[in-house]
Amino acid sequence: MSFFQFTPAFANPQGSPIRELFPYLSRPGMVSLAGGYPSPSLFDQEGLAAAAAQAMTTGATALQYGATEGSPALREQLAAQCQARGIRCSAADMLVTTGSQQGFDLLLRVLIQPGDAVCVETPAYPATIAALRQAGAQILSTPVDGDGLDVEALAAMLAALPVAERPKLLYTVPNFSNPCGTLLVQARRERLVQLALEYGFVVVEDDPYGELAFTDARPAPVYAAAQQQVGEGENPVVYLSSLSKTVAPGLRVGWMVADPAVLRRCTVAKQTNDLCTSPLAQAVAASYLQSGRYPQAVAKACAEYQRRMLALTQGLKARLGDLVQFVQPAGGMFVWMTFDARIDPQKLFDAAVAANVLFVPGKAFYADNAQLHSMRLSFAAPDVAQIEQAVDRLTEAFHKAS
Ligand SMILES: Cc1ncc(COP(=O)(O)O)c(C=O)c1O
Structure with a gap:
């Protein structure tokens, strides 16, 4: 028995199902559609550096x-x-x-x-x-x-x-x-x-x-x-x-x-x-x-995320057809995709990791892990070229798992 008497909520803690995918990210050449991270290329570093310098002038x-x-x-x-x-x-x-x-x-x-x-x-x-x-x-x-x-x-x-x-x-x-x-x-x-x-x-x-x-x-x-x-x-x-x-x-x-x-x-x-x-x-x-830079930075992010979303959704529709279903998003960073119930979700995930592409399995988004034949794909962090690569690799994984 442990010395520590944890509260019931922390007696058997489960870490975040998304953070548990992190070890796969360090595989060389992995393209990740898993994280909910915004694209670092869209951070307005110049504007934020100026804002940080300005913030320091407020002194104490x-x-x-x-x-x-x-x-x-x-x-x-x-x-x-x-x-x-x-x-x-x-x-x-x-x-x-x-x-x-x-x-x-x-x-x-x-x-x-x-x-x-x-x-x-x-x-x-x-x-x-x-x-x-x-x-x-x-x-x-x-x-x-x-x-x-x-x-x-x-x-x-x-x-x-x-x-x-x-x-x-x-x-x-x-x-x-x-x-x-x-x-x-x-x-x-x-x-x-x-x-x-x-x-x-x-x-x-x-x-x-x-x-x-x-x-x-x-x-x-x-x-x-x-x-x-x-x-x-x-x-x-x-x-x-x-x-x-x-x-x-x-x-x-x-x-x-x-x-x-x-x-x-x-x-x-x-x-x-x-x-x-x-x-x-x-x-x-x-x-x-x-500083007034925010509206322009957001407009740039929207245009870039839309390009990435289209590369992902059009690519997957063209390659996988009726094997997958999704609603094309009108904003944000994510596409939710369900797939044919005859495809084994674990086999699909393993095949995707082997092909060097990562997604979050759908069960992570259910309190009871209920929906297995689904996945969340994020188009925010990878650029269009990486998304095209991810589409090829996902297609390969689907064909292996089918
Ligand atoms: C729906 C939703 N709410 C809240 C958060 C957390 O946002 P914040 O960084 O503001 O804590 C996230 C981040 O992924 C999110 O997707």
Whole structure:
């Protein structure tokens, strides 16, 4: 027996299923479609270097502890971003977080007790599943289709649940989701808010990818749809976003927009978590957003990611035909692909690794490892030439495993 008496959530910890693929990445010549990393070639290094130099001219402020809510300059900039996305808000409505990942963790601390039910769009971002397991939540998987979360399936599930078993929270990534790459259509955004109000659950709208749109056809956030419905009343939606996918994940800057009662409690929870998000990183982020370089950098990233997405999806369709099914994403970094049930998923994964191409097996995105004949492919990090190579190698793997 161990000297250490770990809590139930950490008695038998499972690491991230994606991080467990890391050893394969060091194989010479491996092309990875596995990670959710943005392309390093798209980091605006020049702009960020200038922002870092500027941040240091604020002297002691950037090197000192800061307010838990975040720096006033950054909160102003983030409020302007949210307004541009359609949210009615001011700097006072922003809580700066250490990545949007921390925002979700804080919410679980202030809202969820062990045994509470939480709906999760499924397939789901694996760190969300892991965070819910650590919180002792009971996970209720909610299906998605090509238009995002299936709100009518959700409505049917909610209607059938006894009152005591109703969820306290629902987690969704409405814009270019991880892992499916889908966009939640406007009518479903409105219906989701109605259901949240009717059944009394909080909607966590996680939106790190919304700015990476390949067209202009992106609806306003679910948070904004809720503002339309409740007016000045309590908004059942909590909005999380991040600079990780649009500027640089190394900054570890994300933010939360929520009802003041939620924001206040998350701020108190953050005080015992990290006191404040790095003031130096916040100063760099604020200075970068003030510099005016952000819109151009994002437009460049969107154009490049769209090129990479087309190379991947058109290549796979041309080579694999009906063996695979997917919805072509209109933004973001991911394609979700399902494949013929006669193909053995483990054989396919082994053949892909042998051919030097890596993907994340679909089971990583299910709380119960249920869906085996699927995979997530990320087109963000490899360039077009590497993606073409990856398509050749995946084709070879499919033929070996078929
Ligand atoms: C859906 C989703 N939410 C949150 C995160 C974490 O983002 P951050 O770097 O802001 O913590 C990711 C990163 O991959 C993600 O895909």
